[in-house]
Structures are given as C-alpha cells and as structure tokens.
Amino acid sequence: MVSLLISLLDPVDIGRGEARRAAIQELLKSEYAKESLVDRVTRTVNQFLDDLLDQASVGVAGSVVARAVLIAIVIAMIVAVVMIALRATRGGTARQTGIFGEHRRTxxxxxxxxxxxxxxxxxxxxxxxxxxxxxxxxxxxxxxxxxxxxxxxxxxxxxxxxxxxxxxxxxxxxxxxxxxxxxxxxxxxxxxxxxxxxxxxxxxxxxxxxxxxxxxxx
Structure with a gap:
C-alpha cells in the first residue's frame, strides 16, 4: 500500500496507463487476498484517487491540481488516524485504572x-x-x-x-x-x-x- 501511495505522489511524470497497471499489480499481491475493512476502504480511496488522476488530463495544470488534491486527502487521512490512535491510547490507559485511578481516597x-x-x-x-x-x-x-x-x-x-x-x-x-x-x-x-x-x-x-x-x- 505504501508503494502505491508513493507511485501516486511521485512527481516524476509517468504514463497513467503504466501507473494503473502498477497499482493493479500491487493489489494482486498475496497480502491483499484477505483484506480487512480498513484495507478495503483504503483500496477504494486509492481507486478514487487514481480515477482523479485519469480525469486530470488538461495539460500540466490539471496534473498539478490533481496532485495537490491527492496530497490534501492523504494528509487528512494521516491526521484522522493519528487522532483515533491517541484517543484509543487515552481511553485504554484510563480504563486500566478503573474508576479511582491510582490514588485511594475516602x-x-x-x-x-x-x-x-x-x-x-x-x-x-x-x-x-x-x-x-x-x-x-x-x-x-x-x-x-x-x-x-x-x-x-x-x-x-x-x-x-x-x-x-x-x-x-x-x-x-x-x-x-x-x-x-x-x-x-x-x-x-x-x-x-x-x-x-x-x-x-x-x-x-x-x-x-x-x-x-x-x-x-x-
């Protein structure tokens, strides 16, 4: 999955057909045989982004716009994952200590x-x-x-x-x-x-x- 994102974000101008074939080959690897829900959602997002690049065919300007949209989406996804992880960590720590925490009071x-x-x-x-x-x-x-x-x-x-x-x-x-x-x-x-x-x-x-x-x- 990381290599797929890198291929989409890479500023080197490669053909869209080649990028699509690389993405398909990536998804056909054995690690994708049994996808979790998160993997399926990520794959769907990747497909959307790939389609976005295909549609951005109005010269260099279209490619730049598409790449900017892609970067913004990836950043938003990273921020969301980090926030969820931090919340889960805080919640797990709090639950381990139960109602009272670490200090006993009357x-x-x-x-x-x-x-x-x-x-x-x-x-x-x-x-x-x-x-x-x-x-x-x-x-x-x-x-x-x-x-x-x-x-x-x-x-x-x-x-x-x-x-x-x-x-x-x-x-x-x-x-x-x-x-x-x-x-x-x-x-x-x-x-x-x-x-x-x-x-x-x-x-x-x-x-x-x-x-x-x-x-x-x-």
Whole structure:
C-alpha cells in the first residue's frame, strides 16, 4: 500500500496507463487476498484517487491540481488516524485504572474534591470525583465488593442488583461518567447534579439483597 501511495505522489511524470497497471499489480499481491475493512476502504480511496488522476488530463495544470488534491486527502487521512490512535491510547490507559485511578481516597475526600471542582465550573472533573465518592461509599457500606479496576458500568450493575430502586439512576450516572472520561463529552452543571443527587439518595438507601422491592430509605 505504501508503494502505491508513493507511485501516486511521485512527481516524476509517468504514463497513467503504466501507473494503473502498477497499482493493479500491487493489489494482486498475496497480502491483499484477505483484506480487512480498513484495507478495503483504503483500496477504494486509492481507486478514487487514481480515477482523479485519469480525469486530470488538461495539460500540466490539471496534473498539478490533481496532485495537490491527492496530497490534501492523504494528509487528512494521516491526521484522522493519528487522532483515533491517541484517543484509543487515552481511553485504554484510563480504563486500566478503573474508576479511582491510582490514588485511594475516602468517600468524604472525593465529595469535597467534587464540590471544590464544581465551584470552579470544572464539571467533568467534578463528575468523576462524585462517582468515585459514590463507589467508595458503596464499598465502605459493603453494598458492593471492593474491586480494583472496576468500571463505572460494572459498579452500576452490581449496585443496581442490591438497590433495584436506584438501578436506572446508577446506569445513568455511569454513562455520564464514561462520557466525560472516555468519550470527551463536556461536563455540565446539570450532569454533575445527576451525580450529586444520586450520591445523596444512595447515602440513605438500604440494600434489598434477594428481595424484589424498591430501596427503602433509612
């Protein structure tokens, strides 16, 4: 594939028929026998670019325009790949550390940090700290097991089984946490309010293990 791109970008003026034959020979190699989705998309883009060069037959000016368009497309593709890779790396690193990250704090410390961040309108960070307060409080009250590396979704599922009356709110809170932590969704005061209200309700809720009733406030 690299050699194909080089042949298209090479400023040396070779015949279009020769370039097409070289591209076809490249694609017939055994490495293309079992293409992934990415490979098929790349091949389709290459074909489009090849057609673009074929159509740019109005002398030197047409060739220059075609080559400029090709370079712009390749650069855009490279930028997109790099951005996706960086996002995947950030997301993978964050998921490995679970909800809490690397530092252990008490539920009260997480709540204080959340309120301080909220006062500064740092909503995404405040949301993360508030869910950590929820998780630590549930662990301290033995409503959920202490599990290093647990995700927000796993916390919501386990806590929801013990507190069915708040299961839906727990799922919503986990989704908000994941959105601002991994999905790069901006935090908002309204989203933080969801976490804060849930935390307040959970602190007075009693588990109903093995029962089919709603959580009962103390």
């Amino acid at each position: 539920a009260s410390e997480h709540r204080e940090a959340a309120e301080r961040l909220a006062a500064e309108s740092r909503w995404a960070e405040a949301i993360r700290e508030r869910l950590r307060a929820v998780a630590r409080d549930l662990e301290d009250r033995v409503i959920v097991d202490s599990a290093p590396g647990r995700t927000a979704g796993e916390l919501a599922a386990e806590a929801g089984r013990a507190l069915p009356g708040l299961a839906a709110e727990l799922v919503t809170a986990a989704r908000v946490f994941d959105d601002v932590t991994y999905g790069e969704v901006p935090g908002t005061a309204e989203a933080y309010g969801i976490l804060r209200d849930l935390d307040d309700r959970l602190r007075t809720a009693r588990p109903t293990f093995g029962q089919d009733t709603r959580a009962v406030p103390s």
